Each structure stands twice: as structure tokens, then as C-alpha cells.
Amino acid sequence: MPQEVLIDTYSADLPLVMKPIVDEIWNAAGFECSFYYKDGKWIGEEVASQRGGRL
Numbered sequence: 001m002p003q004e005v006l007i008d009t010y011s012a013d014l015p016l017v018m019k020p021i022v023d024e025i026w027n028a029a030g031f032e033c034s035f036y037y038k039d040g041k042w043i044g045e046e047v048a049s050q051r052g053g054r055l
Helices: 014-028 044-050
Strands: none
């Protein structure tokens, strides 16, 4: 089960806060980390558009 996160402000950087959790899920599936992040920054939209779709 992934770790819990408490977000207590609307101004939180959600991709940054969620990265450790997303990486845990990808680790459970046998991957080193999520490929929707690059250098710690969310690139999900870029990856999806390269694959011809949306998130």
C-alpha cells in the first residue's frame, strides 16, 4: 500500500507532492520509477501526446 500524504493547502505543487507515491506504484509493477516524470518534474501531458493520446 502506498504511503499516505496530507495536502493541507490549495497552493501545493501536486505533481511534486505525488511523485513519491506514483513512483511506489510503478515500483510495485516492476519499474524503477514513473516515466511521467523527468528530473522530478511532471511531463505526463508530453508523454501522452507523444503516444498520440491524452491523459
